[in-house]
Amino acid sequence: MCKILNDSTNLEREEGMLSDVCTNDENKLWKYAVVPLVFNDNMKEELKSFVRQAMRNISEVSIVKFIEIRCQTDLNHLIDYIKIIDKGEFASYVGRIGNRQPLYVSNDQNRWPHLIGNAMHKLMHALGFYHEHSHPNRDEYLKVVTSDKNYDKQESDTVIYGPYDLGSIMHYPLGPNMTSRQEIDIEIGQRVRLSEGDKKALNKLYPNTLEVDQERHLDWLQISCGIVMAFSNHGDTFGLIS
Template sequence: MLVFSWSLVTLLLVSSSWAEADVATLEDFSKELPVGQLLERANRDRTPDFDEPTLIGGDIAVKPGADRNADPCTSTGCLWLKNADGNVYIPYYIANHYSSREVAIITRGLESFSSVSCIRFRPYQNGDHEWLSIESKNGCYSFVGRQGGAQTVSLAQRGCLYHSTVQHELLHALGFNHEQTRSDRDSYIKVYWENIQDGMSYNFNIINTLNQGTPYDYNSVMQYEKYAFSKNNRPTMMPIPDPNVSFGQATQMSKNDIDRLNRLYKC
């Protein structure tokens, strides 16, 4: 009986170790998923609270009455203000419901901009009139560009805390839209409208974007992958003229993402 008990304990310990290993493997794999897949998965079946904004494009927050086909950076202006020293200091506040590990992921994403641009995210201070309020709301989302006051960037604890998703939402907050909605999209991407989920076709509408003289970037962290919002497991997007070009696989900002950020803010 004693031998059986020890065997049972051993079996349980081994099974537990396998389960933990499986979870670790899943987490490691998730970190390597393209950003579009992470965002779509996190926002799937999203049920917003009454005070949360409408989302378009999968993760772009819009205010009531906003023109969904307009780029706020070209229609009203959206840049954060530049300091006399040439840097752009953007205050942020991280809600206290995140764990220390989650805060570290968010902070790493914030700090990744300072080494490649003049963007400097700094903690909120008394007297700041506008700032990013980073919170775990329902899903991953951000407004496009500077809105004034407390500006929500939602990074839900369940599904949004990856380096790529943090960078993606911060680029929205800095003024950038998705790559597949660029004004010149149709020269580089063919959209298969018949494969898009019902009610999701507006996610692919072209808008009058500021492209900063940079080429279309299949490797942008703002580019979704070819099955985005598919209703039948068939592609919703394919690159043209070469359908074999890899795209939508980014796990961090590309060189073009960085170049256009520096051009927009004249870094």
């Protein structure tokens, strides 16, 4: 189980536009699809490598760029960014919240066998994705019998969404709290890859039209913060500023 940390301008909802459940608050989206981040100082390199691979997996299929930055002093006055912390659990806010926001990860493979997939799940939350089983139409597919807030259903006027995606990386597995109303032949709750629906939704939420402004924003980040590593669909770039 993961956690969503508790936390407008509404994006126009287009029926069938997304195959996931996403924020409709454009203020929660990352500017120009650029996500600056830093790792907590005491994080082990092995865990960093898992998180970096999760970033690559998302960036390879989208315009989203995760930017590992150098400076941390007075960073809150410059940019909004994610601080990735080894907390022994996985937790994230949904979307950008402003200034520094934590994203918790864990190196416990006994509890979370797919660490890269769980990191992808959390990064997708940070990009603006809710759990797929919070879909407004989920009751057509699932029976949910718990008061756990991680299973709360989103109201249709607070999110943008499309067809239900049982294969989404944002879906929880079935269990005592959640059962299927119909026979299914797909693994629900997988943490291996982004589904086709995940990819489609990601590219609708962060479209390629942002690319020109994105390059200008990256130039500014290089000057202001110092970029250690950039993960993008053009491959990793290291040491952009010495």
